[in-house]
Amino acid sequence: MTALTARQVHRRYLILHGLRWAPTGLLIPVWVLLMLERGLTLPQIGLAAAVQGLAVLMLELPTGGLADAIGRRPVLIGAAAANLASLALLVVADSFALFVAVMLLQGLYRALESGPLESWYVDATLAADPAARYEGGLSQGGVVLGLAIAAGSLASGGLVALGPVGPVSALTGPVLVAALFQVVSLVGLVLLLVEVRPAAGAPTLTASIRQVPSVVLGAVRLLRRSRILLALISVELFWGFGMISFETLMPVRLAEVAGDADRAAALLGPVGAVAWLASAGGAALVPAVARLIGAPLTAAAFRVLQGATVVAMALLAGPVGVVAAYLACYAIHGASNPVHMGLLHRQVDGGHRSSVVSLNSMVAHPAGALGGVVLMGIAGASTVSLAMLVGAAVLAAAAPLYLVSPGPSWIGRRGRWVWNGRPTEPPRRI
Template sequence: MSTLTVHQVRRRYLVLHGLRWLPVGLVIPVIILLMQERGLSLTQIGLAAAAQGLLVLALELPTGGLADALGRRPVLVVAAVVNLASTGLLVVADTFALLVAVWALQGVYRALDSGPLEAWYVDATLAADPDAAYEKGLAQGGTVLGLCIAAGALLSGGLVALGPLGPVSALTTPVVVAVALQLVSLVALVALLVETRPAAGSGALRSSVAEVPRMVGQAFGLLRRSRVLAALVAVELFWGFGMVTFETMLPVRLAEVVGDADRAAALLGPASTVAWLASAGAAALVPLLTRRLGAPAGAVLLHVVQGVTVVGMALLAGPVGVLVAYFLCYAVHGAANPVYKGLVHRQVDGPHRTSVLSLTSMVAMPSAAAGGVLLGAVADRASVSTAMLAGAVALALAAVGYLPAWRAARRTTAPAGPGADASGTDAATVVPGPRGASMPPALRE
């Protein structure tokens, strides 16, 4: 794949991963309040965001197959350009139709972006050293993600606190800065991500596109052959739906408690920084958790606890209580994400890695879109707290999807029996993969 060493691959992955998420940190604290400032209700916001989920549903697998067939680098470059267009449009979008267009472009971007960088990192690491533990880099990626979003959120809060800059409103200023950072990310992507692929050209492109249906079909074949992988993909149904509570509902809930949208936005900057620092710290502690409990058991615990933290955000009366629950929620989220990714990677081999990651995103994004519409409607008609309680139930139910992986991990410590391979793992539930894809009782992230 390249002449890079394991350490070089990891460093480049972490730099690109951080630059990808830094602009997101700027936008997260203001996006919902910005759309409300431009006249949208929560129901309309949910409908606009649904455009993202629908396009991800339509494009996720084809773009994942394209990345596996054509190469991760060209797909990521196109994704970065689309992201720039989306964020640039957000700066000026002041109608429901334009905001739908913003979210539609985000859907195209998310379909192109989900998976290729992570797949490149894992495959480049194994190409440099087949025995390398790529899990360490994925866990570090979770820490970098949290730190970069925290830094972006802190900057966002500061920019909002400065107030309007000429014709640019206080809530729009962080979006303008995010556009500039996305340009930096695109330049770094072109410079740092290298991969060895067949010769480029129109013939190579046509051949790669023709390979997409086969890659997609094989990705679905992995689900049919692996009960563990199928259940892990199903986790995203509940997780995606429930994440609306702390990604979309929390800013509204805080504004409700504080009594002022601009004050809530200013608070969300430093609050998001603390939340993402908690996420980064929790991601760094994942190896300790998985050594103590095992990855599947740890994931079950984390999802149940995350549901409890959302209940706290919904029911606690003052801003301090709401924010403490928010911090705990993101700490749990920061730990759960790398555990989940590690479990998925252990169930798939390199040629289909992006396609399978796209499968998980294909499930998550429409589920999040449905959550945005349904929970947004509940919030408008009942209350934000009621909507958050419904989302908390969905987050806790995501834990059920880890049970097949938990059973497989427990069998690795039991004597081999009928239907088990030499390690005690049910051979019918395991897809061959790098360094063996049997489910270890503890994963690095």
């Protein structure tokens, strides 16, 4: 098979990235409303969501190791198939048990697809051109993500506004369209994602699967060896906790300042779409800012700035101010992810890339769960504004972690050993 050029890899990555996120954009506006329409209560919806989070937490790192062991292409195709199955079940689900099954499939999908596409892009780009700078492509991927979700959200709203079509309810229409997009995404993966690997028969596949635990352990060992990598993974803990302040608490805060929950709900539809456009715009600015002050300082500044936007949401007294701060928050959110992922990829080689990316994603889930308990508890016991201020402080507190310097390390160079930059004797094996 002819190897891809760096330009071809870049183009295919953006196409596949857009196809991956378009179904998500279609589902976001109707996800909870559809479950309510089908008879679930809010506590049941919360339990179902917890099942999905637990599934992701348990499967994230092993599936990342699976991608490193058997290849990114088969794992991504399996992920797309799992999502298609979940959407097909979502169309007909009408009980708590069926929605739990939907969430389990969604958890499997998210665990499988978290990391392999980015890892394929980085490795394929470096294979085509070892001197290539892939951070710009990751940034453009963030732009595509925001545009795909914004377009999907707007299309979903339009489909709902059309009303029911025959036996299909207004809220079910976007799910069917999302399933069609998922079919296109699956076909795109089969046709566009080229991964040159040795021919794998059943024995090779079995051997690759047996490698998964060692690959996962290797990724975890990297955290012990690299202070920078450990710091970057730790950022995700703060980020996952603090995200509750602008994802979960913002609608409650908007209802407070708007004086009416229905008015706030009417605002959230178009505001959500614009927020993802702002996220895309923020991602587009990353390369210029990173070139100006460097990626680590850029990432640290974004943590502080995002905390400041959450402070503004907590303290501003009118809907216009809260919405403006929310849009600014999402612009910074969209800019933060590409620079964070670029720094992460620089710390790991291809053999453990998907595992480390999965580990980065995995730690956000328990942090988000803890953030939900703590911040919602503060909001209930005191005020929503105080809870948002705590979340803002946690977001900003992650900034210094981007500025961690490499610790002293042993490096072997052509038979010589160097300790923290100075020639010395080789370390003794213990």
